[in-house]
Amino acid sequence: MGLDPRAKLYLLLLANLMLFFHVGLVTQIVMVVLFLTPLAAAGRLRMAARFAVLYAALTALGMLDPDAMGVPQLHVVAALAVGVSMMLPCFMTGAYAFTTTSASAFVCAMRRMRVPETVVIPCVVIIRFFPTILPDYRRIREAMALRGIASGAFAWIRHPAQSLEYVVVPLLMNATTVAQDLSVAALTKGLGRKGAHTSRTAIRMRAADWVMMSAATAPLVLDIAGVI
Amino acid sequence: MADVVSRTALDMREVSFRYDAGDAADAAEVPPDAFADARQTASPPALDDASLRLAPGECVVLCGGSGCGKTTLTRVANGLIPSFFHGVFTGSCLTCGLDTTQVPIDRLTPLTGSVFQNPKTQYFNANSTDELAFPCENMGMETAEINRRVSEVAERFGVADLLERDVLRLSGGQRQRIAMAAANMLEPRLVVLDEPTSNLDSSAIDDMRLLVARMKADGVAVLVAEHRLAWLNGVADRYVVFKSGRIVRSCAADEFLALSPDTVAGMGLRALDLEPYRQRVRGLVASEAASGRGADGASGVPLLRTRDLVIGHDRRRTGLRFGLAGAGRANGRDHRGVQDRSMPFRRAVDDLTLYRGQIVGLMGRNGAGKTTLVRTLTGLMRPLSGQIELDGRVANAHALTRAGFMVMQDVNYQLFSASVREELMLGFDEDDADARTRCDSILDELDLTAFADRHPMSLSGGQKQRVAIGSALMCGKDLIVLDEPTSGLDRLHMEQVGRLLRRLADSGRTLLVVTHDEELAAGWCDRIVMLSDQR
Amino acid sequence: MTAPNAPVTTPTTPSSEAESPDTRAKRGLATADLITIGVFSALYFVMVCIATLVSTLFTGGFGSIFLPAIAALISGPVFMLLDARLRKFGGITVMGLVIGLFLFVSGHFALSFVASIVFPLAADLIARAGAYRNKVLLLVSYVVFSYGLTGPILPLWFMKDAYVASLEARGKDAAYIDGVFANINMGTFVLAMVAILVCALIGGWFGQRLMRKHFVKAGIA
Numbered sequence: 001m002g003l004d005p006r007a008k009l010y011l012l013l014l015a016n017l018m019l020f021f022h023v024g025l026v027t028q029i030v031m032v033v034l035f036l037t038p039l040a041a042a043g044r045l046r047m048a049a050r051f052a053v054l055y056a057a058l059t060a061l062g063m064l065d066p067d068a069m070g071v072p073q074l075h076v077v078a079a080l081a082v083g084v085s086m087m088l089p090c091f092m093t094g095a096y097a098f099t100t101t102s103a104s105a106f107v108c109a110m111r112r113m114r115v116p117e118t119v120v121i122p123c124v125v126i127i128r129f130f131p132t133i134l135p136d137y138r139r140i141r142e143a144m145a146l147r148g149i150a151s152g153a154f155a156w157i158r159h160p161a162q163s164l165e166y167v168v169v170p171l172l173m174n175a176t177t178v179a180q181d182l183s184v185a186a187l188t189k190g191l192g193r194k195g196a197h198t199s200r201t202a203i204r205m206r207a208a209d210w211v212m213m214s215a216a217t218a219p220l221v222l223d224i225a226g227v228i
Numbered sequence: 229m230a231d232v233v234s235r236t237a238l239d240m241r242e243v244s245f246r247y248d249a250g251d252a253a254d255a256a257e258v259p260p261d262a263f264a265d266a267r268q269t270a271s272p273p274a275l276d277d278a279s280l281r282l283a284p285g286e287c288v289v290l291c292g293g294s295g296c297g298k299t300t301l302t303r304v305a306n307g308l309i310p311s312f313f314h315g316v317f318t319g320s321c322l323t324c325g326l327d328t329t330q331v332p333i334d335r336l337t338p339l340t341g342s343v344f345q346n347p348k349t350q351y352f353n354a355n356s357t358d359e360l361a362f363p364c365e366n367m368g369m370e371t372a373e374i375n376r377r378v379s380e381v382a383e384r385f386g387v388a389d390l391l392e393r394d395v396l397r398l399s400g401g402q403r404q405r406i407a408m409a410a411a412n413m414l415e416p417r418l419v420v421l422d423e424p425t426s427n428l429d430s431s432a433i434d435d436m437r438l439l440v441a442r443m444k445a446d447g448v449a450v451l452v453a454e455h456r457l458a459w460l461n462g463v464a465d466r467y468v469v470f471k472s473g474r475i476v477r478s479c480a481a482d483e484f485l486a487l488s489p490d491t492v493a494g495m496g497l498r499a500l501d502l503e504p505y506r507q508r509v510r511g512l513v514a515s516e517a518a519s520g521r522g523a524d525g526a527s528g529v530p531l532l533r534t535r536d537l538v539i540g541h542d543r544r545r546t547g548l549r550f551g552l553a554g555a556g557r558a559n560g561r562d563h564r565g566v567q568d569r570s571m572p573f574r575r576a577v578d579d580l581t582l583y584r585g586q587i588v589g590l591m592g593r594n595g596a597g598k599t600t601l602v603r604t605l606t607g608l609m610r611p612l613s614g615q616i617e618l619d620g621r622v623a624n625a626h627a628l629t630r631a632g633f634m635v636m637q638d639v640n641y642q643l644f645s646a647s648v649r650e651e652l653m654l655g656f657d658e659d660d661a662d663a664r665t666r667c668d669s670i671l672d673e674l675d676l677t678a679f680a681d682r683h684p685m686s687l688s689g690g691q692k693q694r695v696a697i698g699s700a701l702m703c704g705k706d707l708i709v710l711d712e713p714t715s716g717l718d719r720l721h722m723e724q725v726g727r728l729l730r731r732l733a734d735s736g737r738t739l740l741v742v743t744h745d746e747e748l749a750a751g752w753c754d755r756i757v758m759l760s761d762q763r
Numbered sequence: 764m765t766a767p768n769a770p771v772t773t774p775t776t777p778s779s780e781a782e783s784p785d786t787r788a789k790r791g792l793a794t795a796d797l798i799t800i801g802v803f804s805a806l807y808f809v810m811v812c813i814a815t816l817v818s819t820l821f822t823g824g825f826g827s828i829f830l831p832a833i834a835a836l837i838s839g840p841v842f843m844l845l846d847a848r849l850r851k852f853g854g855i856t857v858m859g860l861v862i863g864l865f866l867f868v869s870g871h872f873a874l875s876f877v878a879s880i881v882f883p884l885a886a887d888l889i890a891r892a893g894a895y896r897n898k899v900l901l902l903v904s905y906v907v908f909s910y911g912l913t914g915p916i917l918p919l920w921f922m923k924d925a926y927v928a929s930l931e932a933r934g935k936d937a938a939y940i941d942g943v944f945a946n947i948n949m950g951t952f953v954l955a956m957v958a959i960l961v962c963a964l965i966g967g968w969f970g971q972r973l974m975r976k977h978f979v980k981a982g983i984a
Contacts, residue, residue, distance in 0.1 A: 009868075016873035022928055062929060067936070079926035086925050087872075094870020104358050118792060118853070122861045125801025126808060128354045131396050133809050136641065142608050143642035146633050147699060149655055161969065166644045168840045169977050171806065173640055173685050176848065176983055179802040181349035183795035188306055189352070189410070190337035190366035192794035200361035200374045312795065646976045685981035 002042050005109035007209040008097040011035060014216050015089040025059070027223040028089070034216045035092045042100045051092050058085035103127045108199035121191070129178065133171070140170050236322070237418040237449030238282040238305055243319035244473075245275040245300055245309060274300040276473035277319075284417060287440060287450040289460050292470035293496045293718040298453035300473075302420045305451055306342045307333040324417045338367060341411025345423040345716060347403035348638075356393045356406050363413045377413055385409040385439060399594050401432025408439045412448070419443055421452045425459060426716030427637075429594050429744040433459045455718045458502040461485065469495055498719050498747060505750035509591070512749075512756040529620045531706055531738045532582040532605065537614035539597060539604045540574035574612060577601055580757060582707065587729050587739045589749040592759030598742050601759065602709045605740070606632035632707040633700035637715065639692045643684040648676055648695050651684055652702045663702075670698050674728070690721050694728070701732075708732065709740045714748045726752035792853045803845040804858045808865060810838040811912065827915040828951060832958035835909035839963075839970025842905050847974060847984035850895040852887060855904065859883025859911045866915060875914020882911035898971060905967035909959050916955060 003011075018031060032055055040048040061081035066074035101109075103124070110120050144150055150163045186192075275297045282288055290298035303309045304321050311333035321328045324339040341363075344350045353359040357378060364374040382388040387409045390402055398406070404424055411419050421440075425433045433456070440463045443450055452460065457467075467484040469477040477495070485500055492500055499505065575597050582588060592598050603609045605616065607628030615622050618631055636642055645651040652670060656663040671677045674694045679687060684695050693713060700708050710729075714722045722745065729739050729752055743749055749756055792800070814834035815827060822828050845854055863879025886908035893900030927941065978984035 012868065012870070013873060015870075019872060020874075022925055024932070025929065062926070063933075065933075075926075082926040082929055090872065091870040094868060098869050103354055104361070118797060118857055119861060119864070121794065121797040122801035122804050122857055123864065124353070125798050126805040126861065126865065128352060129802050129805040130808060131354065131394075132348075133805065135396075139636065139638070139641045142603075142634075143636065144644075145608065145629055146606065147642070147644075147654065148630065148703065149644070164837060164969075165973060168837075169644065169973065170641050172840060172844050172978070173981070173983065174638075175802045175806055176844070177640075178349050179795075179799040179848075181344065181346060182352060182802070183798045184308060184312060185342070185344060185350040186352050186798060187308065187312055187333050187794060188337065188340070188342040189363040190334050191352070191362075192332075193334035193337065193366050193368075196368045198365050198368050198371060198374065200357070200365060200371060200378065202371045646980060683977065683981035685977070685983065 002100050003038055003212060004203050004205050004209045005097070005101050005105050006113065006203070006205065007213055008093070008101060009109070010213050011038075011216055012090070012093040012097055014220055015093040017220060018089055019086055021220070021224055023220065023223045027219045028085075029059075030219045031216065032089060032092065034212075034219070035089055035096070038212060039092065039096045039100075042096070044096075044099060047095060047099070051088065051095075055085055055088050058082075058088070102201065104199060104201040105203055108201050108203050111197060111199070112203065117197075125182065128182075129175075132178075136171060136174060137167065140167055235284060236281055237284055237286070237324060238280065238451065239322040240278060240280045240301070240304065241320050243275055243278050243301075243304055243317070243321055244273055245304060245315055245317050246273045247300075247313060247315040273473050274315075275304065278470075278473075278475050279319075280468065280475075280478075282418065282449040282451060284449050285444050285447045286465050287444055287452065287460075287463050288466045288468060289457065289464045290451065290453040290468050290470060291455070291457060291497050293720055294455075296470035297473035298470050299422055301470075302342075302422045302451060302453050304328065305418065306340045306420045307331075307336040308342075337363065338414045339417050341414065341416040341419040343404070343407045343411050343419070343421045343424045345426050347400040347407065347427055350407055351395045351403060351410075354395060356387075356395050356398065357391045359395060359406055360387075360391075360410050360413055363410065367414065381409050381413055385412065385442065386435075399432075400427045401429065401435065401594060404428060404432065405435055405439065408436070412443065416448060418449045418451065421450065421454075423454055423716060424452070425454065425456055427712070430746070431593055437463055455498055455716065457498050457500050461500065469497070471495075493719065496719050498722070502746050505746040508750040509589075509746055509756055512589075512753065513591075513758045516755050516757060530581045530583050530617075531619060532580075533617045533620075534577065534580045534605075535615045535617070536579070537577045537604070537616065538574065538612040539577055539600050539609070540572070540612055541600075541609065542572050542574070542612065573597065573600065575600075577614075577759070582738050582740065584706070584736050584738050585733050586754045587733050587741060587752055589753035589756040590740055590742045590759065591744070591749060591756055593761055596759040596761055598759055599711065602634060602711065602740065602742055605707070606634050606709055608634075631705060632709060633703070633705040634709040634711060635693060635696045635700070635713060637711045639689070639696050640685070642696050642699075643692060646683055647681050648684055648687075648698075649680045651695055652698050654699065656702070667702060670701050673701075673731075674698050690717070690724065693725070697728070697732070701737075705737075707738045707740065709742065711742045712744065713741065714743065714745045719747075722748055723751075792851060792857070796849055796851060796854070797857070799848055800845070800854050800857050801861075803841055803848075804861050806841045807838055807858060808862055810834055810841060811862060811866075813837065814912075815915075828955050829958060830915055831909055831912035832955065832962040834912055835905075835959055835963035836966045838909075839905060839966035839968070840973045841970075842908065842967070843901065843970035843974050844978055844984060846890060846895045846901060846904075847978065852891050855887040855890060855908060856880075856884045859886070859908065863911070863914065871915045872917055874917055875912075878914040878917075879911050882913075883908050886911070902964070902967045902971065905970070906960060906963040909963035909966075913955075913959070 014031070015035065018028065023031070032052075036048045036052055039051070058081045062078050062085060064074060064078045066072050066078060106127075107120060107124055110123065144166055150159055150166055156163050274295075278297070278301060280288070280301070290301055292298055300309070303313055304317075305323055305328070307323065307328045309315070310317060310329060317329060323336055326335060326339070328336065351359050353362055360378045360382065361374050364377055369377075378391070379388070382391055385405065385408060387402075387405050390398065390406055395403060395406065404427075408424075425436055428436070437459050440450055440452070440460070444463065450463075452464070454460065464481050466478065466480055468475055487500070489499060489501070577597075590598050590602065600609065604611050605628065607623075607625035607630075610625050616628060617623060618627060623631070643651060645654055649667065649671070652667045653663065656667075658664075668677075671680055674697065676691070676694055676698060679691060684692055687695065693710075697708065713725050713729075717725065726748055729741065733739050733754075741748070741753065811830070811834050814830050814837065817833050818827060818829040842855075845858065859879050860883065863876045866879070867873055867876050886904040889900055889907060890904035893904075895901070930936070974984055
């Protein structure tokens with residue numbers, strides 16, 4: 001039972017606002033717990049646990065007192081830790097949105113939010129085409145190995161431009177074919193039709209969505225208002 | 229009378245069509261060997277004065293060599309001409325009563341479904357259920373109605389077990405079944421199939437026959453453009469033969485099927501009855517088994533010999549998955565035993581010996597491990613256990629990659645240079661006079677001299693295949709593996725490939741051909757190794 | 764809905780919209796164009812992922828600082844071929860926008876979205892001024908486009924502030940850290956921006972070279 005994609009986007013936005021407003025440590029911890037809850041509830045327990053451990057470790061590192069330890073250089077490490085731990089909430093909500101939303105729900109949410117087809121269609125195509133690129137790349141590397149040209153990892157360092165050319169040219173040639181074939185298939189299935197396009201996935205803002213959204217909003221508002 | 233008109237699925241009268249110069253950038257419909265010239269000068273008419281009518285529930289097969297106009301006719305019927313492919317059109321075409329030149333293609337969408345040749349590029353959604361729902365979503369149907377239709381059509385077309393799957397992980401045959409189901413989602417009155425089986429094995433083709441029969445029973449008119457004709461026996465009602473854009477023969481199924489094999493071959497068509505070919509394949513397989521894997525008849529040291537080979541991969545290949553969730557069930561093999569490429573796979577292979585001068589066919593169902601075997605033999609994968617000997621000595625993967633070559637099914641991935649000559653000279657010194665002479669003689673041997681300065685990607689599929697073979701010969705490879713070299717080829721080009729293989733074998737190379745094409749296997753292979761199903 | 768053989772009942776299309784199929788050519792982006800943009804955006808996204816990986820490898824925790832530069836170095840062919848295939852206004856903008864959207868959804872900073880719109884839009888306008896054929900303008904356009912990826916770097920400039928704030932919250936003195944980061948911040952900023960310029964010029968030139976050598980000759984561009 002997951003949240004509505006729009007609620008997920010809202011969480012993502014909150015995480016960004018946190019970054020922007022420099023919330024205090026307490027607020028940050030509360031928000032992280034709130035962000036990890038739906039991730040765990042969606043069955044991504046291991047991912048949630050990893051994020052929690054990482055966040056805890058970085059926060060601890062940021063709490064170091066380099067001056068007291070007499071190693072001022074450690075400030076750089078501590079600063080980095082604080083910086084990354086600040087960005088973690090964005091990655092948490094991002095990972096949640098990315099791994100628990102089906103393509104269909106994502107597209108449906110975009111259309112509900114009145115995102116124009118000019119953006120929706122390329123997004124669908126990216127989701128469709130992106131996973132095919134790695135297998136294609138492997139085929140190309142194999143073909144290069146059979147020809148004895150620029151194979152092996154070192155080739156990338158010794159002849160970077162040449163290697164890039166060997167890989168990119170077939171990839172792009174393939175891309176133009178795929179673009180044409182996809183267009184033909186999509187046109188016969190009415191993708192270009194004017195008027196509303198619906199979805200097989202019903203998305204609806206439920207009580208859980210509203211609860212989650214307000215629960216996550218509260219600490220941020222309180223922090224910004226200076227209460228926490 | 230009006231009723232008759234509205235019930236006619238397709239009514240095409242005196243249609244002629246000539247592609248615009250730019251739009252002919254699509255090798256499918258220009259005679260392959262005249263491709264370049266067609267681009268520079270005005271293209272010849274792709275369709276010339278063609279008339280055709282289809283009644284509901286009727287199945288008409290369009291046949292003829294590559295570039296004969298049959299694909300163009302399907303594009304006129306489903307409105308892709310003039311919506312996507314542009315050119316000069318004369319005549320009239322009414323599809324389900326709508327004038328295709330007057331209405332936008334969206335109006336035709338609910339009335340016609342289309343299935344295309346390449347299972348890799350015609351699905352629009354990463355998820356199989358999304359693909360089925362896609363046409364309904366585009367028509368703006370209610371969610372409940374979409375889902376009702378998805379399950380109803382999936383049931384009717386036997387693809388219920390393929391729902392909620394990642395299309396990338398389905399086999400070609402499974403993808404084509406999804407494509408057939410998707411084409412029927414809007415309950416069309418006409419379904420257009422453009423060479424739907426060119427990439428499929430024989431059991432997947434049998435599935436296609438059942439699906440066509442299913443559609444006919446539902447009263448859907450079916451228009452099929454095809455090279456491989458045998459699978460349509462029994463479901464086709466009428467055959468229409470094309471030549472250079474013109475309809476040269478149109479006759480009822482029983483009349484057409486009664487034609488002698490020679491007459492059919494004379495028209496440049498593939499066999500109507502595969503039984504004689506299958507018999508010969510069975511014979512070769514049997515003699516292979518009896519002779520202890522091809523030990524007889526050949527002399528000298530074998531080029532390649534395997535011992536106790538076990539092939540496959542243990543680790544689960546995760547690959548680069550796009551985050552967005554949704555793709556479900558990953559249960560290794562589905563109930564038909566088709567291999568899921570992402571799961572561990574393992575099988576033993578009977579010892580195999582390859583001699584110089586032979587063409588050896590490698591056949592077997594999808595998922596039997598043919599591709600895994602040839603990838604192991606060319607050193608692209610390591611065997612799980614067992615040995616491979618090259619010229620009598622145990623060879624590692626590296627040595628195998630140096631000695632062998634594979635012409636991939638998608639040959640586009642193995643051409644890297646800006647001209648055919650450079651492609652062959654890749655890795656050689658331009659000033660090396662010896663290499664240049666060899667290059668010239670190989671170009672000559674493969675009939676590529678005329679194209680030496682052309683970009684490989686501007687050539688036809690068959691020519692690209694020959695360029696890839698040429699690059700292998702240039703590197704002095706002894707073992708040349710071809711993966712499905714004749715998929716999607718008409719009779720003429722299939723025989724051309726066969727003759728080329730023969731010539732290469734006669735000059736001392738070893739050829740291993742992975743193929744589903746019984747006509748190629750029976751006609752040109754010296755031996756056939758059948759990779760049995762294994763669970 | 765209807766039985767297979769029932770009379771035609773196409774969903775209502777207002778007659779004003781029922782255009783003849785052949786008129787779609789010149790007006791704006793057609794469905795086929797959007798699909799082309801999608802395919803090339805996917806390739807560009809792969810390039811961005813590779814750039815992220817390489818940049819993280821070289822710069823450790825400062826992950827994305829050289830992301831735009833490395834992406835600019837390798838994405839030239841994708842950009843140039845998209846322009847040649849499309850030759851219409853909107854392609855570059857939509858590609859930048861969609862990539863920004865995917866970066867946002869995968870957890871990158873929301874403000875990066877602004878850069879993902881402004882720079883590609885400017886790049887699109889520049890390329891249009893040369894009708895998507897003028898080599899120099901295309902190269903300039905590519906350089907501008909490459910700055911569209913600067914968004915993911917922005918949080919780096921929040922980092923120091925956050926650490927200083929956390930030190931102050933604990934009642935510590937931030938003089939040391941201020942000293943160290945004053946140099947790093949300004950220096951890296953200039954370095955990163957110049958790197959983008961140089962890499963985009965090289966990448967764009969490489970892309971145009973491949974266009975001439977391969978795609979024009981093969982009749983694809």
